Amino acid sequence: MTAHTVEYIRYRIPADRSAEFLAAYTRAAVPLAASPHCVDYELTRCEDDFEHYILRITWTSTKDHMEGFRRSDHFKEFFAEIRPYVEHIEEMRHYTPTAVRGTGASTPTLYAWAGGEERLARLTEVFYEKVLADDLLAPLFAGLDPEHAHHVAQWLGEVFGGPAHYSQEHGGHSHMVAKHLGKGITEPQRRRWVNLLQDAADEAALPTDAEFRSAFAAYVEWGTRLAVYFSGPDATRPTDQPVPLWNWGAAPPYQP
Numbered sequence: 001m002t003a004h005t006v007e008y009i010r011y012r013i014p015a016d017r018s019a020e021f022l023a024a025y026t027r028a029a030v031p032l033a034a035s036p037h038c039v040d041y042e043l044t045r046c047e048d049d050f051e052h053y054i055l056r057i058t059w060t061s062t063k064d065h066m067e068g069f070r071r072s073d074h075f076k077e078f079f080a081e082i083r084p085y086v087e088h089i090e091e092m093r094h095y096t097p098t099a100v101r102g103t104g105a106s107t108p109t110l111y112a113w114a115g116g117e118e119r120l121a122r123l124t125e126v127f128y129e130k131v132l133a134d135d136l137l138a139p140l141f142a143g144l145d146p147e148h149a150h151h152v153a154q155w156l157g158e159v160f161g162g163p164a165h166y167s168q169e170h171g172g173h174s175h176m177v178a179k180h181l182g183k184g185i186t187e188p189q190r191r192r193w194v195n196l197l198q199d200a201a202d203e204a205a206l207p208t209d210a211e212f213r214s215a216f217a218a219y220v221e222w223g224t225r226l227a228v229y230f231s232g233p234d235a236t237r238p239t240d241q242p243v244p245l246w247n248w249g250a251a252p253p254y255q256p
């Protein structure tokens with residue numbers, strides 16, 4: 001779990017000042033968003049009592065908030081806008097996220113959207129038929145375990161938000177990565193793997209909408225480049241990590 005902290009600031013703003021309050025916060029949000037210590041923020045208004053507002057700010061840590069943001073020029077700009085409302089604050093405290101968190105089902109997982117277990121099984125079946133008939137890839141997969149296609153379908157299913165069968169039955173991320181150690185995958189082989197998987201996605205009738213295919217392609221690009229790295233001379237078996245969970249939209253940049 002991350003060390004992020006969530007600050008809640010509860011305001012009670014007299015009804016006749018709410019328009020200027022919202023306008024001030026719209027301006028204050030600019031330096032707030034510009035702070036490298038701010039992860040995200042949201043100001044919400046109570047539906048039952050319009051005078052009540054809650055501002056939620058996720059900080060990289062309490063220390064970053066108190067010693068980074070509070071001493072920065074961003075804070076000076078921010079505070080200049082919201083100073084008139086400080087007297088209307090009812091609570092201003094930091095909260096530590098607990099393990100009870102998650103997302104709801106309002107957006108289907110990539111797994112569900114793709115067509116679930118059956119469609120991914122079809123994908124890998126078609127794909128490995130192509131791989132075994134391919135001049136560049138067939139030598140890498142000589143003597144392939146007949147269960148391989150099924151295992152890769154389980155892996156993809158878990159990555160795309162489906163059941164955790166791969167982790168439960170095979171050992172998770174480091175187990176999968178270790179399967180590539182020492183294979184010496186070349187860039188032309190990686191590119192061929194990507195191309196054949198995209199062809200297989202068409203043949204196995206995976207959804208063709210732009211959103212699904214861009215998320216799918218992004219994962220395949222990411223995963224194959226990792227496979228090349230871990231198959232190379234400098235790689236060692238990584239420590240145990242959870243299976244990566246891929247989602248819709250852009251992935252955030254990797255920041256160690």
Ligand code: HEM
Binds near residue numbers: 140147170179193
């Ligand atoms: C998104 C990219 C990739 C994914 C998700 C993936 C997935 C997997 C998984 C789950 C296994 C282990 C299967 C098992 O547990 O039995 C595996 C093994 C393997 N993968 Fe990949 N892989 C990827 C990229 C690549 C690429 C680019 C190549 C080569 C061009 C490759 C070649 C192999 C080989 C040779 C094995 C070992 C097969 C064996 O057991 O003999 N993989 N891969």
